[in-house]
Amino acid sequence: MTTLTAKRILVGVSGGIAAYKSAELVRLLRAAGAEVRVVMTPAATRFITPLTLQALSGHPVRVELFDAGAEAGMDHIHLARWADAVLVAPASADLLARLAAGRADDLLTTLCLATRAPLLVAPAMNSAMWAHPATRDNVARLAARGVTLIGPAEGEQACGETGPGRLVEPPQLVAAVAGRFRAGLLDGVRALITAGPTREPVDPVRFLTNRSSGKMGYAVAAALAEAGASVTLVSGPVALEVPDRVRCIRVERAAEMAEAVRARLAEIDLFVAAAAVADYRPAETAPHKLKKRAERMALPLVRTPDILAEVAASTRPPFTVGFAAETEDLERHARAKRMLKGVDMLAANRVGAGEGFEVDDNALLVVWEGGQAWLPRAPKPQLARRLVRLIAERYRERREGAPGTPASTGDEKDTA
Structure with a gap:
């Protein structure tokens, strides 16, 4: 029996070629019993459409920070309170930098600041970007604040290079999220x-x-x-x-x-x-x-x-x-x-x-x-x-x- 039964997981998707894997991630989270909502950065919509993730999650996908039609324009507060855990996958180098700086310049970064739920990020970027001192510093700052980093994995990348920077595969991401929850007495019942x-x-x-x-x-x-x-x-x-x-x-x-x-x-x-x-x-x-x-x-x-x-x-x-x-x-x-x-x-x-x-x-x-x-x-x-x-x-x-x-x-x- 899975520990994600009836859990509320908010998936954040930032811009990067690995965003295509977020579709499989959402599908697997729902198969594990979780209720899933998706928030995308504007850049992420250039790699995968909100409609795809809406169909897989069963809920409208949020992109805009100021959406007058969603929860009276306070979607970041509503979603921050709704989530049992927030998983950003993929998390681009830009998103890691904005989270480390405490920026709140789009819906995803704003709700990450507003939530009290565990925050997990799965980096995905070029290996040189991952190795850059600025990225290493941002990662260290986030870890010191209690943010859980998942990966990255090593292997061949879309740019043709090989090295660390690949997004951890969706099944491992689901397992990492499940690991944040203590098994309930009646999980899956x-x-x-x-x-x-x-x-x-x-x-x-x-x-x-x-x-x-x-x-x-x-x-x-x-x-x-x-x-x-x-x-x-x-x-x-x-x-x-x-x-x-x-x-x-x-x-x-x-x-x-x-x-x-x-x-x-x-x-x-x-x-x-x-x-x-x-x-x-x-x-x-x-x-x-x-x-x-x-x-x-x-x-x-x-x-x-x-x-x-x-x-x-x-x-x-x-x-x-x-x-x-x-x-x-x-x-x-x-x-x-x-x-x-x-x-x-x-x-x-x-x-x-x-x-x-x-x-x-x-x-x-x-x-x-x-x-x-x-x-x-x-x-x-x-x-x-x-x-x-x-x-x-x-x-x-x-x-x-x-x-x-x-x-x-x-x-x-x-x-x-």
Whole structure:
């Protein structure tokens, strides 16, 4: 599994004959799981067209520093913040000199100054230019500032000379970028998570729902993405921003959530059911608003799909994690629900009296076959990271066929 899954790599291309290799570089980065954006210097467009790199990256290629149509003219700031790493390949002698001098006279050099992401440069130039004292001085200054230099390689050059100055080949450039990232706990894992409540319409005005805010599910989605997973979130109606690097599918009713999960079941390795799905829905939805007439009104209800049990019982089930909200006897209900649903793990929390729903922190009891862990009360993003570490451990055990670990009775420590 690659360490570039869900990573954001900004590729800078400067002017030089080696710019033709940037097309293969972008293709390989995307094949390794990265999302790629490309910024070119004006000179680079003389060697390879922006349209080529746009087609390979799947995003518009930026060239101009002052582009009123891109992020309100602040593209250098937007791109600098977006990137997990910036790779300039090829980096010409001119670009190295401008970076060493701290110049900001085009979009590429400006965002290199503005980014806090790791900056990697792959020089490519004539061997005499590479050996020149001015270039050697510029390279030393950049290295002293923490810039990573990749190459150059030695060999035959376009000018007919032989020596150092060739651009390192794209596969080696991809490996160098990947080496900057610590392998995530769930690198390459395809995860699907449900979150938030569902709404079951009674009439065009009213619906049945619950008190779920979706905060815990959204925090788990973010933690899964941080761990390297490719995350799809199926969300009921909530007032939350979609976490970074998470694809979101919005639904309202339990039946819609079930259908969204079924449609993606064959494509996933891990399923986390954090949504508070309504257990029942009205047998019929009134076409018009129901009027207040009688002192009492009966509302017939029917069961909604049991999404968690359905996923766990599928022909080739993913590693499945359920949630349970309980008001009493937490451990007994958690273990009973895990067995009833047939899931690999179950995270249970108390609700009511300021616990669980509509609050910013939580505590979880996590149970699995042969073990359990108590995750003490903490802000939901912190708690989600602890939970994801437990999920990753159990997921690897099942994938590798390892036996379960002994039960954990102590607090899980947060090292994220």
